[in-house]
Amino acid sequence: IERTLSIIKPDATNRNLTGKINAKFEDAGLRIVAQKRIHLSLAQAGKFYEVHKDRPFYGELCEFMASAPVVVQVLEGEGAIAKNRDVMGATNPANAAEGTIRKEFALSVGENSVHGSDAPETAAQEIAYFFSGLELV
Numbered sequence: 001i002e003r004t005l006s007i008i009k010p011d012a013t014n015r016n017l018t019g020k021i022n023a024k025f026e027d028a029g030l031r032i033v034a035q036k037r038i039h040l041s042l043a044q045a046g047k048f049y050e051v052h053k054d055r056p057f058y059g060e061l062c063e064f065m066a067s068a069p070v071v072v073q074v075l076e077g078e079g080a081i082a083k084n085r086d087v088m089g090a091t092n093p094a095n096a097a098e099g100t101i102r103k104e105f106a107l108s109v110g111e112n113s114v115h116g117s118d119a120p121e122t123a124a125q126e127i128a129y130f131f132s133g134l135e136l137v
């Protein structure tokens with residue numbers, strides 16, 4: 001059974017959408033096996049998104065992610081990485097399918113409500129970035 005790292009981003013926590021977003025995950029068969037609310041520093045956001053450091057939106061992305069608390073969570077299920085990305089929808093909400101989180105809730109390509117790991121290796125790294133072994137059962 002697979003696990004993936006999910007983040008409910010500041011635009012969504014600011015609008016008190018955590019429960020509605022979690023309902024989408026659960027309706028899709030994803031189980032929330034760990035979850036906490038944290039406020040990232042700019043440096044912590046920068047390290048998390050280091051793979052994007054040469055992209056033009058990197059500075060804006062890190063400032064946004066550090067602008068308010070986020071909810072970091074581990075989702076578990078059969079094919080959880082792909083399933084989570086299906087439920088999230090396309091990065092740009094203008095391209096997101098009906099019924100997806102980003103279609104319903106995202107404000108823009110930057111303020112797009114959720115993050116989800118994109119592969120097994122990044123999922124393992126991202127889970128370890130936020131959660132210790134003792135927090136994962």
Ligand code: ATP
Nearest residue numbers: 057060061090091109110111112114115116117118
């Ligand atoms: P995520 O990594 O959050 O799951 P993604 O994999 O769909 O989203 P990436 O291309 O990896 O998208 O970009 C990471 C994040 O950077 C996006 O989720 C979004 O918040 C931000 N981002 C991507 N493209 C842009 C852009 N053109 N302008 C501003 N922010 C952007």
Ligand code: MG
Nearest residue numbers: 115116117118
């Ligand atoms: Mg990505």
